[in-house]
Amino acid sequence: MAIAAIGGRIFGGLNREVHTNMDTELEGFLNSLGEAERAGGRVLHELTDQAQSLELRELLRKVGHDEGYYAGELAAHVRRLGGMPSTKTGDFVEKVRAVGHFKDKLELLNRGQRWVVRKIGEQVGTITDARLQAFLRVMADGHDVNIGALDNALAEGKL
Ligand SMILES: [Fe+2]
DSSP: OOHHHHHHHHHHHHHHHHSSOOOOHHHHHHHHHHHHHHHHHHHHHHHHHHSHHHHHHHHHHHHHHHHHHHHHHHHHHHHTOOOOOOOOOOOOOHHHTTSHHHHHHHHHHHHHHHHHHHHHHHGGGGOOOOHHHHHHHHHHHHHHHHHHHHHHHHTTTTO
């Protein structure tokens, strides 16, 4: 029941805030992040299956859920602001698949995550929509947490 109530509020919000012309630069930026997050979710799903340590597996599963959450929220913001969310998946999936060793894949994953944090940092100050700005700050902080957790797991030798 609580979930239905939340859903109703989200969709009510979408219906109230219909814009016809979303800034194309902002739309492109959010969609590029969304494609990266969707790719991240796919990568994490694949890496989770390859983890030997149960703790690393749980961590990767959690990070993957976060990626999926961010992708969904980015699409919702684009829609709310009158844009068209991209349904593409970024080429990061192929880049990680092309790397041979599991540990190198995880390190590449974290480099990709740092790219997301950097891109948000470059743009977040220019964003005038308060809800979107707050979301992006939380998304960047969430990435920092996940990057740190994976760095720690690798430093402890968990694979
Ligand atoms: Fe990400």
